[in-house]
Amino acid sequence: MRGIENHFLSQHPEKDSEWSEEQWKALLDLLIKQGIFNWREVTSLALGHLNPSQVGTSIASNKNFQAHFPPRQTWLNVKKWYFNQSGCCADCSTRLELQADHLIPKEIVGAVTFKVQELVNSGRINTADAVAQESGAMLRTELQGYTEFLRDRLKTGRGLPEFSESLQSQIAMGIYRCVVNNITDRKIIEGVADQLSNMVLRCRRCNVVRRPSHKNGGLAFLTTEAALMWILFVKRPQRYSDFEKLCRAYGMTMANIRFQEAWAMAKWLNQQGSYEISEDCQYY
Ligand SMILES: [Zn+2]
Numbered sequence: 001m002r003g004i005e006n007h008f009l010s011q012h013p014e015k016d017s018e019w020s021e022e023q024w025k026a027l028l029d030l031l032i033k034q035g036i037f038n039w040r041e042v043t044s045l046a047l048g049h050l051n052p053s054q055v056g057t058s059i060a061s062n063k064n065f066q067a068h069f070p071p072r073q074t075w076l077n078v079k080k081w082y083f084n085q086s087g088c089c090a091d092c093s094t095r096l097e098l099q100a101d102h103l104i105p106k107e108i109v110g111a112v113t114f115k116v117q118e119l120v121n122s123g124r125i126n127t128a129d130a131v132a133q134e135s136g137a138m139l140r141t142e143l144q145g146y147t148e149f150l151r152d153r154l155k156t157g158r159g160l161p162e163f164s165e166s167l168q169s170q171i172a173m174g175i176y177r178c179v180v181n182n183i184t185d186r187k188i189i190e191g192v193a194d195q196l197s198n199m200v201l202r203c204r205r206c207n208v209v210r211r212p213s214h215k216n217g218g219l220a221f222l223t224t225e226a227a228l229m230w231i232l233f234v235k236r237p238q239r240y241s242d243f244e245k246l247c248r249a250y251g252m253t254m255a256n257i258r259f260q261e262a263w264a265m266a267k268w269l270n271q272q273g274s275y276e277i278s279e280d281c282q283y284y
Helices: 002-010 021-033 039-050 055-060 074-083 106-121 128-153 165-180 186-193 204-209 224-235 240-250 257-271
Strands: 098-102 199-203
Touching: 021 039, 021 224, 055 074, 055 098, 098 204, 106 128, 106 165, 106 186, 128 165, 165 186, 199 204, 224 240, 224 257, 240 257
Parallel strands: none
Antiparallel strands: 098 199
16 A cells, blocks of 8 residues: 555645646545545545536525515526626536636725725715715726736636626616615625626636635645645645644645644544554654
8 A cells, every 4th residue: 555655645736736636646546545534435426516506596596686676686686697607616617516616806995985084084075976086996996906816816727717897887876875875784885796797607716716815725725624635645644743843834834733633534534444553643
């Protein structure tokens, strides 16, 4: 068994982002050969992640979306929008784990609204026309900043999202309404982003990567839970402390309880004699 692993590892680049399809297949073959899981299990898991996301719940049942349609017409419209999508992630083109996501994020709608409200409150603008103009101009500026952020963050080789003129003016109109009606509730303001024309399908990973709060989003290639197992099965650290270092080096910033949970896999495999843990490991 160790012979297979050593041979296998020597052929693969250090970084998972440089692995070829053949090399990923070899890892899967190895895990199946080792009895970690079988073909039926892994295929069933992939099929489950292929099933289109539940927009009936996430979009059609959402009051913000419903507000744009006559009573009982929301699902009809959501369905039409859904069927017309490509069925691939807008960023990386995978078909797996797709979720409906906003083109213009809620955070930007909130930020622009509060900035325009500040201009009104400080008396720097005082007509409805000026509010409309500032809403559009500030949204444009914020979106430019967001595009810069994404250019830096996304290394997918795909084009950056485009914010059409009609989408921008639709969102700016919503911001304008919030400002002239003196709405200060963040939830209601951010609800402006909840419009079908502002929705797109993205995979779970690409959704996470573009969140400004996710510090190292662009660095990581796999999702956290996948990367934890990749490090364990490919790098095979023999000490928990080394595992934690590898996780940090991969770009993971979360509390180390996640690493300790993942280390359970090393312990379980060690019980069966298929994973080596060094005697000086703190969790030997
Ligand atoms: Zn994606």
